[in-house]
Structure formats: C-alpha cells, structure tokens
Amino acid sequence: MAKANTHLTHLEELVLTQGPAGYDMAKAFLLELLETLKGNTNSRVQTSVKWDGAPAMFAGVNPENGKFFVGTKSIFNKIPKINYTEEDIIKNHGHAPGLVDKLTKGLKYLPSLGIDKILQGDFMFDDEMLETVEIDGEPHYRFKPNTIVYAVPVNSQLGQEIGKSKFGIVFHTTYDSLDGGASFGADISGLKSVPGVWYDDAFFTDDTGTVTLTDDEEERVRELVNQSDAINSDINYDDLPSDLLNIYINSEIKSGKFLDNPEESFQGFLDWYSSRIQKKIDNLKSQKGKTRATENARQVMQLMSNKKSDIVNLFKVSRLLFEAKNIFIQKYNNAVYNTKHFVDDGSGDLVVTNPEGYVAVDHAGNGVKFVDRLEFSRANFAIDKGDKFTGQVNETEIEDEDDDPVVDSDFSKTVAVVPGAFKPPHNGHLDMVRKYAAIADEVMVLISRPTKAGRKLPNGREITAEDSLKIWKLLAIDLPNVDISISTHASPINAAYEYVGEEGPLKTGDKVILGCSAKDCDWKRWTGAEKYIKDGVELLTPKGTAVTPMQRKDDIPFSATDFRNALGNPNNRDEIAEFVGEENVDNVLKILGLEGKVDEIATAGGVGGSVGSVQGGSISVPLGSGSGETKKKTAKKKRKPIVMKDEDLAIANEVLRLIKERGILR
Incomplete structure (x- = not known):
C-alpha cells in the first residue's frame, strides 16, 4: 500500500529531523536553487507555491479496476476508503457533511479532465464560496479555503476563468498507483480544459523575470552555507534531544524569535524544559514520586548541559540555513502574482500577506518547505483554527489538517x-x-x-x-x-x-x-x-x-522467567529487590498476593517432622512422607518423588503445595 505524501519539513529543520544527512540535503537544496535563480536550465530543483487549500483531495483512475475515484488520505488506509460513487462518499464520510459536499463535486467535475494517474491537490473553491468584493476600488473574486484569503481581479484573465468555474483545485503531487510512492509535482499539461472547472499546478512561474539573485545575494547565500559547513563539522549528533529542541524552537517562533542568539536560546531551552517537566511533576500524587521524578529530571538536565556545545552549534547551523532560505523567499515574494493574499487579523479586517510559502522539489521528487516561519507559521499559531472555515465549511466537517496530509510539523511530538x-x-x-x-x-x-x-x-x-x-x-x-x-x-x-x-x-x-x-x-x-x-x-x-x-x-540479562522464579521464595528479598528495587518489594509481593507468605513458607519445613533431606546439592521430597502414616488415596497415585536443584527458587512454594496435598497443613 502506498504512503500518502504526508510530511513537508522546513529547510532548517532537516538538521533536527535527519541529522548529518539532513544537513547535506538542506545544503544541496540551497546550492541548486542558486543555479535555478541564475537561470541554469540544468538545475535539479524546481519550486512550487504552497497554496493554502483544504481539504486535500485525491483523484484519478484506480489501475486495479479502471474506475475513476475521489478521496482523502484515507484511500491509503489499511481498509481504503475509495469513492467511486456518491453512495461511497456518503458511506465513507457521512459524518462530515462539508467533506461529502466537496468530494461529491470532485466526483462530478474531475473525471472529465482525463487524469491518467492519481493526483493529489488542494481544494480551493466552488461557486458557492466565491464572493465579489471591492479592493482598492477594483472588483475582485474572493475565496477562503483555509487560513489565507485569496482575491483575484474580476477583469483579469484568471478572474474570468474563476468566475466561470464551479470547482477549483491546485494539483501538487503525483502517484503512479495506490501501491506506488508519491513524488512532489504534478504534470497537468495533458489534462483537458473543461468548462466549469479551474485547475492549476503548484509550480512557480516567473512570467516577469523579476525573480533573480543579484551578485551580492548569491555571495551572501554562499557565505552562509560556508559558515554552516564549518560549524556543522563540529557537531556530534549522537544523543541530541532533537525532538524536544524542535518543539522549543516553535515556542520561540510563537514569541516572534528564531534562534536570534543561540547561547540565549540554549538557556531558554533549559528553562522551557524545566518548566515543562515541573508541570508534570506537580501532577504526581505522592511526595515519593515527586522526589524521584525531580531526580530523574535533574539527570536529564545534566545530560543536556553536557551537550551544550553541540546544541548551541546546532542552533547556529539552523539559524544560518534559515537566513539563507529567507533570501530565496523574499525573491519569490517579490514576484508578480495573479492572486492577492490576505489574512484575517481576528477583527474581520484583511491584512495583506504573502503566499503561504514555497516547496523546493528535487529531481527525485523530494520536497522541502520554504516558509517565512516568523510570518505565516506564527500567524497559524495565532489564528483560531475554528475560524478557518467561517462562512465556508465547519472545521470538524472537513477534518481540517487531519484530512490534509501535507501539513506543518509545528505541533508534532x-x-x-x-x-x-x-x-x-x-x-x-x-x-x-x-x-x-x-x-x-x-x-x-x-x-x-x-x-x-x-x-x-x-x-x-x-x-x-x-x-x-x-x-x-x-x-x-x-x-x-x-x-x-x-x-x-x-x-x-x-x-x-x-x-x-x-x-x-x-x-x-x-x-x-x-x-x-x-x-x-x-x-x-x-x-x-x-x-x-x-x-x-x-x-x-x-x-x-x-x-x-x-x-x-x-x-546476567534481566528475565521475567528468572523474576517469577525468584518470587517463588518471597524470603529472598535481595534477588527480588534486584528486579524491582528494595523500596518496592513489599508492594510487589502484595500486588501478587504473596504478602504474608514469608513466615508461612519459612516454617513449613518444621511441621509434621522432616520434609526432605539435602543430598548432594539437591532436595528430595518423598511425597509419602509427613505424619508417618500413608493414606490409601495417596498410595494409589504412586507418584514419584520430585527432585529439584537447590538453586531452583520455586522449591519452597512447591514443598508447601505438596504438604497441603498430604494433609499436613489444613
């Protein structure tokens, strides 16, 4: 089963998510983009624009049966939800009426495009979502599929196309089949133009020729890469708390910073972790538990402090990659777009913004995000997710980010x-x-x-x-x-x-x-x-x-079997303590119903005379021994004596069981 195109990583995050290999990938993307913006047609990297649409929609022909389908990422479930008919859509997604509406329209309009593979795209609008508004005295079509509000001049060529359309989608990823892998990028050149359907790919096109780097900008990018090279070579990536570092960095972004001072950020990371773990410790009920948790946290903090040099250097490298990336973002933002981009500031007023970001795609179909995290990602933190679909579709109906496999990793764990x-x-x-x-x-x-x-x-x-x-x-x-x-x-x-x-x-x-x-x-x-x-x-x-x-x-390896054998003699506290700690022995015995067995087992051998004799390191237990009288029932069973090694710690309980069988203990 194929995996959905699930994850786009920020360029500067690659060192956190993939270590040294991530750094090499980030560096390669930057240097290839240099060639792209210099007009080198042999560059192995293309750039696409991140359209802020939702939900993510999959459409194409299932090679297994030749039928056209639409769906969400759930087409890749172990039990796939593939929609060939309206009945399928209602059956699979009836809990989300807004999603049913969008998929039903997709099933109506997309088959006529002649899609021969499987394409993934972002739904942008339908005719019910389009509004006409005045912007700077000029009429615009306005639609808001997610966070960004898009506006297109009514009288522009794009505006005329959108105005005639009942369904709009931007394709960005291609799948050969439901069992094949994904590659970023979608070739729509072979799709048919159909009245009522607007579609586009996400690839960036510089129609005006304004997106080029100056010599100074190129030199600055190379300088930043060289600096990061030198620092990266000194980093020991082993045992770095990369995921915690990633979460902390996102907390900085919320406050409008991004590793501005790596030394200060390191101290900020320690303070953040200390506060985070203290909240969890405070929720513990027992003082004993709090004491142990505090000591454990102290040890973790010490390990982090021991890695200070590597963490600070990692912050420096991430910051340098961030600065180099932003040079490209500003260039792409300066391009002349056919659409205008706004965000709602929370009061209903629209504030001009840039596109959500860009995706650099290499020759193998790998993608990495180029997003101004201090603008768009922070805005995403600030904007109430419930407001994204105001006037359109309730968030819970279309499952929001859960239905869009291509999402930021800002809240990941x-x-x-x-x-x-x-x-x-x-x-x-x-x-x-x-x-x-x-x-x-x-x-x-x-x-x-x-x-x-x-x-x-x-x-x-x-x-x-x-x-x-x-x-x-x-x-x-x-x-x-x-x-x-x-x-x-x-x-x-x-x-x-x-x-x-x-x-x-x-x-x-x-x-x-x-x-x-x-x-x-x-x-x-x-x-x-x-x-x-x-x-x-x-x-x-x-x-x-x-x-x-x-x-x-x-x-000696720890073994549950050895532990069970040790529990056969609760009087052997030292060995039991090795398995659970001395402070926990009594509670463990109580949980397992062994509390109070120590005295009973220790005195069992003195009841009714000798129970057995030690011979050559073995304990022989004659089942007929006991009170000196052999009962007829017992004689009929003719059981042979059980012989166990003295190192078998289960012997005491076995002896007790046999004594009880013989009636010595009642």
Missing part, C-alpha cells in the same frame, strides 16, 4: 511505544522505558492480554494484566511522560500496530518509536512495520532507536 506481556514488569523493562522517556515526548507502555493460559508464579497463581499494570505504575512513578495501559490484544505486536495505526491516537506530523532492544537484532521484530503506521506519522527506524538493555549483576 515523538511517541515511543513499548508493548509486552510484562509478566511481571522488572527493572530491565523499566530501564528501556526510562531511556525512551529521555528522548521522546511521550512513552506509551502497552500491556498485552493473552487469551490462552498466561504466565504463572511458582505457586500456580497467574500474573494478570491488571497485576502488571499495578507494578508498572509503581516502577514508573517518577516518569511523568510515561503512560501505561492494558491492550485488548493478546499479541504485543498487534497492540502496538493498533496504537500507531489509522484508528490510533497519533496525529499527523507525529513521529513514533517502536520499542526494542539493541541485543540479538531484536529490532527485526518490527520488519515491515511501516505499512501499519498511520498516514502522516513518521516511523523512526527501529534499528536506529533500539536501546541497549541493562544487565543484572555479573552481567
């Missing part, structure tokens, strides 16, 4: 998903979660619920999912960004796939980590996981995000 049976949880599990909590915004621990016989303690008691949940909450009390829940799935893998899939809570622009160990190629369990990830969510490579497991003393 990184979520680590750690699934397992956890029968029971122990410090090895906790260490993995703690490591993910340090690099992700949120960690979701999913406890699977086996449908067959579950894992049992040596005394025969099954460890339930509810037991695991209680123990997890005990262990992770100091991790405020960790959430734990019980899944309905028996398989941990399926539990994770449900969470990260189309029906899960992740949002477009989020990134997801699938938890695994770096040992024994454990990450391979997630082979093929990308096909289960919700469209618009980025899967960080399991191999690259796998964590090194913590070992027990003497380099």
Whole structure:
C-alpha cells in the first residue's frame, strides 16, 4: 500500500529531523536553487507555491479496476476508503457533511479532465464560496479555503476563468498507483480544459523575470552555507534531544524569535524544559514520586548541559540555513502574482500577506518547505483554527489538517511505544522505558492480554494484566511522560500496530518509536512495520532507536522467567529487590498476593517432622512422607518423588503445595 505524501519539513529543520544527512540535503537544496535563480536550465530543483487549500483531495483512475475515484488520505488506509460513487462518499464520510459536499463535486467535475494517474491537490473553491468584493476600488473574486484569503481581479484573465468555474483545485503531487510512492509535482499539461472547472499546478512561474539573485545575494547565500559547513563539522549528533529542541524552537517562533542568539536560546531551552517537566511533576500524587521524578529530571538536565556545545552549534547551523532560505523567499515574494493574499487579523479586517510559502522539489521528487516561519507559521499559531472555515465549511466537517496530509510539523511530538506481556514488569523493562522517556515526548507502555493460559508464579497463581499494570505504575512513578495501559490484544505486536495505526491516537506530523532492544537484532521484530503506521506519522527506524538493555549483576540479562522464579521464595528479598528495587518489594509481593507468605513458607519445613533431606546439592521430597502414616488415596497415585536443584527458587512454594496435598497443613 502506498504512503500518502504526508510530511513537508522546513529547510532548517532537516538538521533536527535527519541529522548529518539532513544537513547535506538542506545544503544541496540551497546550492541548486542558486543555479535555478541564475537561470541554469540544468538545475535539479524546481519550486512550487504552497497554496493554502483544504481539504486535500485525491483523484484519478484506480489501475486495479479502471474506475475513476475521489478521496482523502484515507484511500491509503489499511481498509481504503475509495469513492467511486456518491453512495461511497456518503458511506465513507457521512459524518462530515462539508467533506461529502466537496468530494461529491470532485466526483462530478474531475473525471472529465482525463487524469491518467492519481493526483493529489488542494481544494480551493466552488461557486458557492466565491464572493465579489471591492479592493482598492477594483472588483475582485474572493475565496477562503483555509487560513489565507485569496482575491483575484474580476477583469483579469484568471478572474474570468474563476468566475466561470464551479470547482477549483491546485494539483501538487503525483502517484503512479495506490501501491506506488508519491513524488512532489504534478504534470497537468495533458489534462483537458473543461468548462466549469479551474485547475492549476503548484509550480512557480516567473512570467516577469523579476525573480533573480543579484551578485551580492548569491555571495551572501554562499557565505552562509560556508559558515554552516564549518560549524556543522563540529557537531556530534549522537544523543541530541532533537525532538524536544524542535518543539522549543516553535515556542520561540510563537514569541516572534528564531534562534536570534543561540547561547540565549540554549538557556531558554533549559528553562522551557524545566518548566515543562515541573508541570508534570506537580501532577504526581505522592511526595515519593515527586522526589524521584525531580531526580530523574535533574539527570536529564545534566545530560543536556553536557551537550551544550553541540546544541548551541546546532542552533547556529539552523539559524544560518534559515537566513539563507529567507533570501530565496523574499525573491519569490517579490514576484508578480495573479492572486492577492490576505489574512484575517481576528477583527474581520484583511491584512495583506504573502503566499503561504514555497516547496523546493528535487529531481527525485523530494520536497522541502520554504516558509517565512516568523510570518505565516506564527500567524497559524495565532489564528483560531475554528475560524478557518467561517462562512465556508465547519472545521470538524472537513477534518481540517487531519484530512490534509501535507501539513506543518509545528505541533508534532515523538511517541515511543513499548508493548509486552510484562509478566511481571522488572527493572530491565523499566530501564528501556526510562531511556525512551529521555528522548521522546511521550512513552506509551502497552500491556498485552493473552487469551490462552498466561504466565504463572511458582505457586500456580497467574500474573494478570491488571497485576502488571499495578507494578508498572509503581516502577514508573517518577516518569511523568510515561503512560501505561492494558491492550485488548493478546499479541504485543498487534497492540502496538493498533496504537500507531489509522484508528490510533497519533496525529499527523507525529513521529513514533517502536520499542526494542539493541541485543540479538531484536529490532527485526518490527520488519515491515511501516505499512501499519498511520498516514502522516513518521516511523523512526527501529534499528536506529533500539536501546541497549541493562544487565543484572555479573552481567546476567534481566528475565521475567528468572523474576517469577525468584518470587517463588518471597524470603529472598535481595534477588527480588534486584528486579524491582528494595523500596518496592513489599508492594510487589502484595500486588501478587504473596504478602504474608514469608513466615508461612519459612516454617513449613518444621511441621509434621522432616520434609526432605539435602543430598548432594539437591532436595528430595518423598511425597509419602509427613505424619508417618500413608493414606490409601495417596498410595494409589504412586507418584514419584520430585527432585529439584537447590538453586531452583520455586522449591519452597512447591514443598508447601505438596504438604497441603498430604494433609499436613489444613
């Protein structure tokens, strides 16, 4: 199944999202754009204008059956919502009347264009949305599909085309099939001109020849690239909290800044993180939990401080790329456009603005955003999302950004998903979660619920999912960004796939980590996981995000089996404490119903005489021994003695069970 064209990254964000490879890509885009604006026809980069339309609409012929369809990004769902008829649209999207209206019109008007592949575009207007307004004494057609208000002179060629149209769309991405990948850019040269339908591609055209760089501007771009080259070579990208840095940078943008002073921004980042984590700590109920969470936060802050040089340099590189990018944006903004662009300042007044931004597209169809983040992105933060569709279509009806795969990553977060049976949880599990909590915004621990016989303690008691949940909450009390829940799935893998899939809570622009160990190629369990990830969510490579497991003393791996065996003798506190911490032993025993068993087991051997003898390091338990009398029922069973190694920590509970069977304890 193909993946929707889900994510456009700001040029200067590439160093945060992709590290050294991201820097190389950003640099390549800048240098290729230099060639483009110098008129070099061999340049491998084209530029398209970001039209601020909504909803995103897919249209074309399904190669599997030859039928024309329309749809949203849900055509890429595991169970695709492909609309061949009006009935399909109502069935698939009836919960959103505004979306039904737009898709129905798309199904009516778009087949006549002769689309032979699958195109993705942004819906811009229909005849019901067009208004005529006076701007500077001249009549204009006005329409507002999303945040930007577009205005076109009625008497212009474009205005005349729009005035005659009942449906308008801008195409920007091409798919060969529902199973093929996406490439930015749409060739509309072969589409038919049809009365009542206005369409365009998003590629930038400089009809006036005004978008060229001066020698000074070219020199400035190259100077900025050279400076960033020198700084980037000193950055160690390992263990950088890139996702947190990205979120912090967006908080600066909200206040009208963008890494103006990297040193000050670093301190601002620490203050921001401290405030962020303190709010979570304050929500903890117990003082013990708050103390542990505070210590954990202190350790994270120390790690960040240790990486100060790399973080400051990363800020410097991002700022330099930002400045170089803005030189190109200003050039493109100076072009003469057939449409005028406005935003509502919140009072109903329209304020002149530039296009939403631009997308640079390389020869391979990769795209990167060129957006003035201190103008448009900040405006997007400030404008109430609910106002976007005032007078047009209610936001909830067309699902807004959730229905538009190409969105800003301004509100994205990184979520680590750690699934397992956890029968029971122990410090090895906790260490993995703690490591993910340090690099992700949120960690979701999913406890699977086996449908067959579950894992049992040596005394025969099954460890339930509810037991695991209680123990997890005990262990992770100091991790405020960790959430734990019980899944309905028996398989941990399926539990994770449900969470990260189309029906899960992740949002477009989020990134997801699938938890695994770096040992024994454990990450391979997630082979093929990308096909289960919700469209618009980025899967960080399991191999690259796998964590090194913590070992027990003497380099013994943590094992739930060993922990269960240790729990067979609650009197062995030292080993149990190694699995859950001394401070948690009593609570864990209580959760598992083992509280009070210590004295009972410790004295069981003295009841009714000798229970067994130690011979050569083994414990032999004759089942007929006990009170000295052998009951007939017992004799009929003719059970052989059970022999266990003395290192088998389950022996005490087994002895107790056998004694009870023989009637010694009643």
